[in-house]
Amino acid sequence: MRKSLSICTLALALAIAAGAQPSKAADTVTFVSYGGSFQEAQEKAFVKPFTEANHVQLVTDSGPTVAKIKAMVEAKNVQWDVVEVTEADYLNLVRLGLLEKIDYSQFDAQTIKAIEPQFRPEYGVAAVMYSYGIGYRTDLGRDDHPKTYAELWDTKKFPGPRALPTGTFANPPWEAALLADGVASDKLYPIDFARATKSLDKIKPNVTVWFDNTAPGVQALVSGDVDYGLMPNGRVLQSKSQGAPVDFEYGQALLYVDYFVVPKGAPNKDVAMKLLAFASQAKPSAEFMKQIQYSMPNTDALQYLDPEYAKSLPSAPENLHRQIPTTGEFYGEDSGNGDTWQKVSIDVWNKWFGQ
Template sequence: MDNHFKRDCLLVLKDKMAEGAIDRRTFLTGLVALGAYSAMGAPGLRAAEGELVVANWGGDAVPAFKSAFADGFGDSAGKAVKIDGSGPTKGAMRAQYESGAIRWDVCDADPGSTKALGQKGMIEQVDYAVVDKAKIEGGFAFEFSPANYFFSYVIAYDAKKFAGDPPKSWADFWDVKKYPGKRTMFKWMSGSLEAALMADGVPADKLYPLDMDRAFKKLEELKPHIVSYWDSGAESQQLMRDGEASMGILWHTRANLVETDTGGDVSWTYAQGVMAASGWTVIKGNPAGKEAAMQFIAYCQDPARQVALLEALGSGPANPAAHALVSDKFKRLDCSSPENRALQVAMDSEWYAANSDKALERYLAMVAG
């Protein structure tokens, strides 16, 4: 996702400053935390007549979505599908709606952001007469965004140092005496707040609503041991691969890649992982129309197509029926399988919809301070 989260952070900061919710000093602090990133938008694709544009996060996700979903739907529906990898952040989706220049028909977006925009009338409600709730993991068929895949925030660690007694919890992650060495965390609050609270003894089933004061106190405790707050999956891999960090909070897909790259010198665990959903989203007034967008979403619910996405990107299927089709080679990457999900906590999108702006502002200040 590289710089897409940064762009969204900047939009939030600008809004907060315009509203008078933060002062100039806090705004500048946020800019420093984000590396003064200024690319606030990307031109992206515009749908032509008879086309449907799907927005995702770029990189390997573009050919993966094309192969798993777009090509087949285009053949069956007689509607060409193009993948725009410029990143459907909350700010970008809102900007398209408010300008009336909507160029995306279906977005691969965060359900928390989607709900916040949906409550403002900017996002279509999901037509569950077309999209099948039975083909979505229980609890993830949201009003504005059905889950399309899952990913997890997990503990990655130096297996050469800790092979005899690897970390098994976030409490271990915070224990720099038993597990010496620097740490790395995401330059975004998702996953980090939950990790901090579990490290402080909050049971996984009692996390939400998140106690931000308690979480930030615990995060400050670990801050002297953070070598870097990564802002791209590639950076997180590099920090672990080069030995700059002995442990890190990584996306499970990246943790698996660095394990492969190092021949097992870096490993990872789902223990107390934080599993998050991404969801399909349709901006109101999309060029191809709501009906075509919902038909595309329904097409993508096919379990075999979701397994194809897992094999290409490591993304856990949203359709429970897909797990039985996953080969032994990919079972570890299947973060949403019953076996792997049992080790984790599911991220609460409802909480993030209501609290993400406030949490982000505070997290950026902590990272930069």
């Protein structure tokens, strides 16, 4: 045994003398988002360029939820490093103490300057700005389409099957249901779940696709299985650019902001912070926006985009003023009985949908 060790030690010494270096385990980072073409665009624009340039091994996953992150942190078995979450999930994760503080010392001064303070809070950095609104087919033999949720709910004026997100999805249908029922955009919160479910009762017979992952909903529109739906601007407009007879209506679209976070106890926290700093820079942000029509918070990124293309983004002035900002704060608040409104939201949905 001692002889074998001596031989191994001698071999290593000779290798080093010849110029070889002892092998070092490569850094690893696990990136988690919402799958489909959206996550593919993120990986192509900034995740893979970062990992390849820094010789970091990349692991990917999808389907982030508060419950999954909570379970990992409490079990002290965190497997995710950089995770995209909705604003509501972000606020819940902060409230539960499940996140690492973002190390903004890794961000260069110009990136910090180009991102508004509200988009770089203590425990997360804005990942994307996107819109959920009316997606529709353009080959239905008519030159009009639903421009409000009341019209999307009007199955006599606009007959045809619909696709809507479930109440367990990151972007539930409550706001759209209330707007369809005549609630003013500045009176959406707190959500009146009784009124929202009654509104959903009216359209439920015409909803043939309920989705809790965006990809199936958009695919149903592209394939012609549905004529209309409540869908994200980016994936619909990406399908349009690829030749599908679909389009997106920005009127009454619901504007959302997602955040990148690092779960408490992430195994590769230092690499995760460097990845966030890189992804937030102007050029990587622009590369993402070139692939899918969502907006990144870095305002310097717009200079790298074709001006006409930039007009299709949610943050374009001509689109921004037509949309309705959502707030995740409501869902993260205590409902008064120890549960968050997000938990109440899911319980209401499961009871209504199971009827």
